[in-house]
Amino acid sequence: MTALQLTNVCKSFGPVEVLKDINLTVEDGEFVVFVGPSGCGKSTLLRVISGLEDATAGEISIGGQTVTTTPPAKRGIAMVFQSYALYPHLTVRENMALALKQERQPKEEIAARVAEASRMLSLEDYLDRRPSELSGGQRQRVAIGRAVVREPKLFLFDEPLSNLDAALRMNTRLEIARLHRQLSASMIYVTHDQIEAMTLADKIVVLRDGRIEQVGTPMELYNNPANRFVAEFIGAPAMNFVPAQRLGGNPGQFIGIRPEYARISSDGPLTGEVIHVEKLGGDTNILVDMGQDLTFTARLFGQHDTNVGETLQFDFDPANCLSFDEAGQRI
Numbered sequence: 001m002t003a004l005q006l007t008n009v010c011k012s013f014g015p016v017e018v019l020k021d022i023n024l025t026v027e028d029g030e031f032v033v034f035v036g037p038s039g040c041g042k043s044t045l046l047r048v049i050s051g052l053e054d055a056t057a058g059e060i061s062i063g064g065q066t067v068t069t070t071p072p073a074k075r076g077i078a079m080v081f082q083s084y085a086l087y088p089h090l091t092v093r094e095n096m097a098l099a100l101k102q103e104r105q106p107k108e109e110i111a112a113r114v115a116e117a118s119r120m121l122s123l124e125d126y127l128d129r130r131p132s133e134l135s136g137g138q139r140q141r142v143a144i145g146r147a148v149v150r151e152p153k154l155f156l157f158d159e160p161l162s163n164l165d166a167a168l169r170m171n172t173r174l175e176i177a178r179l180h181r182q183l184s185a186s187m188i189y190v191t192h193d194q195i196e197a198m199t200l201a202d203k204i205v206v207l208r209d210g211r212i213e214q215v216g217t218p219m220e221l222y223n224n225p226a227n228r229f230v231a232e233f234i235g236a237p238a239m240n241f242v243p244a245q246r247l248g249g250n251p252g253q254f255i256g257i258r259p260e261y262a263r264i265s266s267d268g269p270l271t272g273e274v275i276h277v278e279k280l281g282g283d284t285n286i287l288v289d290m291g292q293d294l295t296f297t298a299r300l301f302g303q304h305d306t307n308v309g310e311t312l313q314f315d316f317d318p319a320n321c322l323s324f325d326e327a328g329q330r331i
């Protein structure tokens, strides 16, 4: 069964079209991540799926049932927000149990589900605390627990980790991945974070200006982007786009070279002056001004004693490069 089917979904706010003809299938158990630049419609799409916003046109079905006009509480979804949205006056246990109480589930069933979710999320020691007595990471685990106890057909996550610091983000990311494996649940996840998208997703949906640009596994998008927009958006540091003419190719076309495929070479075809060096310990990013508005980024493995102002030459393996036409489409 498909977990979610969107057919020709559109959403406008007044005269402004924010989602334009969205068609998407999420299979049962799939982890799907929405990415795209700020304002492209990721959160709006999630809110339309949840029912917090009505679609202006099109059809939404969840678990095989049409829910286009069904209120959020009856869609079989559970949503986790960036802001946690916990009730401050309730304990962790009460926060997690609330939705089940409102559904009038039997007490034993509620206790069992809260116990199971708190075990999965290592929250057993905090059940009697209030949210103000928890760290940000613990609060977000409670928010996730509150979704888990409802046993939804579909989990929706709206940038759930963006309020956490780097170490907690990583821990909580691993926990979400583990939860997904344990529950085999269908999940949709909105993020700005490349690493979250690449590591969590079975399938990434790249949105741009209210439309889907490309859908694929992380490696499909990385290795085989349909166009320059996706090639530039997926991967950090971003792909370099070198005018093909500089490399003996056709005017107007571009050669896409990922920073990690560049190599320092004394007879390489690309040359320029180092304008910035980022020493990351395991890797070194070198930014090179190659003239005519081209700043080229090379990502070299290990540590390099390169200095700003040095002139460097770079080579690359043509087999690892992509070509794009003037309109940005792959050739």
Ligand SMILES: Nc1ncnc2c1ncn2[C@@H]1O[C@H](COP(=O)(O)OP(=O)(O)OP(=O)(O)O)[C@@H](O)[C@H]1O
Binding pocket: 013, 016, 018, 036, 037, 038, 039, 040, 041, 042, 043, 044, 045, 192
């Ligand atoms: N309630 C609303 N009324 C009018 N316009 C809205 C409303 N909600 C969102 N928008 C507009 O819709 C567009 C998409 O917003 P949305 O929040 O979905 O983008 P996003 O991709 O999630 O952005 P971000 O990554 O910055 O969170 C934006 O231009 C936004 O200004």
